Amino acid sequence: MLRLAVVVLIAFMTLPTVVVIAVSFNPTAILSFPPSGLSLRWYVNVVTYPQFQRAAWNSLLVTAGAVALAMPIGIAAALALARGRIRGREVWATLLLSPLVVPGVAAGLGFLILGAALGLLRSRSVLVAAHVALVLPFVVRSVWVSVRNLDPTLERAAASLGATPWRTFWRVTLPLLRPGLLAALLFAVIVSLNEFVVSLFISTRLTEILPVAMFSYVVNYTDPSIAALSTLFILGTFVIVWLADRFLDLGGVFLHHR
Amino acid sequence: MARVVVELAACRRDYGGVRAVAGLDLTVHEGELLSLLGPSGCGKTTTLNLIAGFVPPTSGRVLIDGLDVTGRPAHQRGLGVVFQSYALFPHLSVFENVAFGLRERRAPQGEIDRRVRAALALVRLDTRAEHRPAQLSGGMQQRVALARALVYAPRVLLLDEPLAALDKKLREEMRTELREIQRSVGITTIFVTHDQGEALGLSDRIAVMHAGRIEQLGTPREIYERPATRFVADFIGASTVLRGRAAGADRLALPGGGMLRIETGAAFQAGEEIELAIRPERIRLAAEAEENVVEGRITGVVYQGVQTEVTAEITGGQRLLVFVAEPAPVALVPGQALRLHLPADAFMRLHAAGPEAGR
Numbered sequence: 001m002l003r004l005a006v007v008v009l010i011a012f013m014t015l016p017t018v019v020v021i022a023v024s025f026n027p028t029a030i031l032s033f034p035p036s037g038l039s040l041r042w043y044v045n046v047v048t049y050p051q052f053q054r055a056a057w058n059s060l061l062v063t064a065g066a067v068a069l070a071m072p073i074g075i076a077a078a079l080a081l082a083r084g085r086i087r088g089r090e091v092w093a094t095l096l097l098s099p100l101v102v103p104g105v106a107a108g109l110g111f112l113i114l115g116a117a118l119g120l121l122r123s124r125s126v127l128v129a130a131h132v133a134l135v136l137p138f139v140v141r142s143v144w145v146s147v148r149n150l151d152p153t154l155e156r157a158a159a160s161l162g163a164t165p166w167r168t169f170w171r172v173t174l175p176l177l178r179p180g181l182l183a184a185l186l187f188a189v190i191v192s193l194n195e196f197v198v199s200l201f202i203s204t205r206l207t208e209i210l211p212v213a214m215f216s217y218v219v220n221y222t223d224p225s226i227a228a229l230s231t232l233f234i235l236g237t238f239v240i241v242w243l244a245d246r247f248l249d250l251g252g253v254f255l256h257h258r
Numbered sequence: 259m260a261r262v263v264v265e266l267a268a269c270r271r272d273y274g275g276v277r278a279v280a281g282l283d284l285t286v287h288e289g290e291l292l293s294l295l296g297p298s299g300c301g302k303t304t305t306l307n308l309i310a311g312f313v314p315p316t317s318g319r320v321l322i323d324g325l326d327v328t329g330r331p332a333h334q335r336g337l338g339v340v341f342q343s344y345a346l347f348p349h350l351s352v353f354e355n356v357a358f359g360l361r362e363r364r365a366p367q368g369e370i371d372r373r374v375r376a377a378l379a380l381v382r383l384d385t386r387a388e389h390r391p392a393q394l395s396g397g398m399q400q401r402v403a404l405a406r407a408l409v410y411a412p413r414v415l416l417l418d419e420p421l422a423a424l425d426k427k428l429r430e431e432m433r434t435e436l437r438e439i440q441r442s443v444g445i446t447t448i449f450v451t452h453d454q455g456e457a458l459g460l461s462d463r464i465a466v467m468h469a470g471r472i473e474q475l476g477t478p479r480e481i482y483e484r485p486a487t488r489f490v491a492d493f494i495g496a497s498t499v500l501r502g503r504a505a506g507a508d509r510l511a512l513p514g515g516g517m518l519r520i521e522t523g524a525a526f527q528a529g530e531e532i533e534l535a536i537r538p539e540r541i542r543l544a545a546e547a548e549e550n551v552v553e554g555r556i557t558g559v560v561y562q563g564v565q566t567e568v569t570a571e572i573t574g575g576q577r578l579l580v581f582v583a584e585p586a587p588v589a590l591v592p593g594q595a596l597r598l599h600l601p602a603d604a605f606m607r608l609h610a611a612g613p614e615a616g617r
Contacts, residue, residue, distance in 0.1 A: 153345040156312055159332040160339035160416075161406070162362035168333075171358075175349045 017234060024227035031222055042228035052229065054206070055213030062124055062199075062209055063192040066131030070188055073132070074139030075181070079173075081140070082147040096140045104197030107134075112201040124207045127199060131192045138187035146180025186244050190237060260287040262324070263446040264309060264414055269318035271304050278304040280470035281318070286414075291440055291447040293457040296467035297493065302450045303418060305467070309448060310416050311335045322413060333362075338407030338445075342419040344399045346391035352378070352402050353387040359410040377405040380439060397428045404436070408443060415440070415447040421456060433460060454494045458482060466490050485535070488608045497535040497606070498579045504530040508602075514574020518550050518600060522607040533608055538567070538579040540604035543587060544597040554578065556594045566590050570598065 019033050026032065027039035046052055077096050086092060102110075107130075115126035154176065158168040174181075196211040203212045210233070218226050264286040271279040279301040286292050294302035307313045308320055311332035319328045327335055338359075346355050356374045365373070378384045381401035383394075391399055400420060407415060420436070421429045437460050440447050451457050457464050458478040466473045466481060466489075474486040485491035488499075502518070504526030505511040510518045526532060544551045554570035557577070561584075568580045568590055580598060582590060 151343065151345065153341050153343055154347060156310075156332065157339065157341060157345035157347070158358070159312070160310060160335075160337060161359035162333050162336065162410070163358075164333055167362065172347060176347075178349075 020227045021231045023224050024231045026224045029223040042224045045225045046229045051213055055208055055210045058207055059209040062127045065128040066192050067188045070132045070135045070139050074136055075143050078140050078143035078147050082144055099137045108198040108201030115202050126202050130198050135188040135191045138191055139184040142184035143180045146177045150176055263288050265321040267319045269308055269315045272316045277470050289444050290462040293449045293461040293464045294467055295457040295464050300467040301470040302467045306416050306418055306450045310339050336412055338412035338415045340403045340407050340417045340420045342422050344403045352389050356406045356409050373409050377409040381405045396424055415445045417449045419450055491535045496538050500534050502532055504528055504532050512574050516552050519602045520605050521603045522605055534605040535608055536604050538581040541580045542599040544599035550600045552598050554596045554598055556592050559590050570596055
């Protein structure tokens with residue numbers, strides 16, 4: 001009985017994904033299920049469609065920029081939260097550790113208004129800024145957990161051996177935080193690549209990232225291209241997580257808990 | 259007297275409103291091993307942290323080789339520290355752990371190789387250079403920590419309960435080894451411990467600490483045989499306190515009858531209320547002794563193999579702890595009557611607070 005319940009639950013959870021993957025191989029231009037044959041024409045369409053190419057490039061730039069900014073900020077914030085003597089630590093912790101409680105629509109509107117006021121809406125910079133704000137809680141939380149598990153005596157030991165605080169940070173603190181940093185990096189990349197709602201508000205045709213481009217495409221066309229692109233997306237995310245879990249020591253953050 | 263290497267002058271340290279170290283004066287001499295001994299919370303680790311530079315004193319000064327280093331952070335003091343938890347860097351090999359201090363000093367690679375090998379040989383771990391700390395036993399990790407702290411020839415070695423995490427047998431082996439290494443290197447060493455056996459066995463001098471102050475400073479023998487205060491007598495070894503009234507410069511009248519001759523080096527005022535401590539191993543079962551004999555009756559026994567710890571109630575109702583070497587000449591059972599000889603020179607005069615506190 002219990003086993004049946006689990007099977008049903010898993011089927012329910014994976015069915016949409018399975019349907020999308022199946023439809024992506026459909027030879028006809030209709031989003032029908034089950035597919036009537038097997039074809040890669042929509043994959044060809046996806047990779048040769050100029051707007052998708054441009055959006056993929058934008059996604060790459062925005063995610064790279066956002067992650068490059070969010071990592072150092074997040075590391076500093078996590079160290080400050082875990083170690084520093086800060087006034088109102090609870091408030092800072094709540095702000096920095098929980099993903100935005102504001103609905104995406106409201107956040108998007110906020111960035112839109114701010115971006116317009118600053119005249120930045122034509123550039124990717126406002127997207128980068130928004131993504132930094134959105135991924136920061138994930139970065140801070142991952143690093144924070146690692147910092148709390150770090151034995152402060154190790155840093156004292158480094159100091160007693162003659163290392164300046166800066167050298168201690170590079171030779172001891174940072175290497176020991178590696179698992180947390182990698183987890184933070186992965187979270188940041190995945191969250192940023194998949195971000196849609198906020199990005200929709202602040203994208204133009206020239207700056208829009210892949211999820212936004214996919215949405216625009218769905219609004220105008222209903223062929224299986226979008227299923228093909230989704231399949232590539234799912235595959236990409238899965239490969240990243242699998243490789244990370246396989247080759248990097250993440251302490252089982254993603255795939256299995258010990 | 260040998261030259262002073264470390265000096266604390268009126269050092270005080272508060273945490274929040276709590277005074278961890280209260281106006282401490284201490285000098286440590288070239289090449290000696292000085293123990294800071296006391297129960298947890300007595301301020302011994304804080305004192306070590308003040309010397310290491312991990313925490314600044316609230317007031318007072320820290321001097322090393324006569325130079326005021328109070329304002330200097332730990333990384334500019336050039337001391338060697340061994341921590342209770344070892345604090346080896348888990349992401350570095352044994353070799354790199356030991357080389358850490360030399361790399362920070364920008365030593366050339368050839369010198370690093372040579373000195374790390376020598377330090378590892380000193381602690382008999384030359385074959386483990388490429389291992390990670392986690393692959394070594396606790397005792398080996400402790401020796402790596404020692405090599406890491408000694409490799410750059412620091413002026414002073416600070417040891418924070420370095421043996422506390424080891425099991426009993428290993429602890430005793432490491433104690434001997436530590437002493438041999440310290441002697442052969444000749445390094446001035448400050449050793450923090452709560453274990454009186456460790457302190458007595460290792461130290462040139464011991465500073466017994468209590469409530470942020472030094473209760474007594476002296477050689478292990480002085481501390482054990484002439485404890486200055488009640489606290490020291492209680493904390494180090496076992497002792498019983500006897501009360502009575504002075505009946506002359508060297509006479510103590512026990513309540514309930516009995517007169518004892520006392521040699522403590524100081525004369526009593528006749529009529530004065532006196533408290534004296536006596537070690538249980540100094541008390542003898544009296545066979546032929548004619549003076550300083552008290553009558554008693556056994557109220558409790560704890561058999562320990564090499565000796566039996568006997569509690570006896572003497573005339574007047576006071577209780578004495580007596581260690582009787584086994585095999586005992588009489589049956590040691592509750593109710594058994596005993597004649598106990600208390601040698602005149604076995605008594606220790608105690609003070610409420612330490613007159614020697616400080617230097």
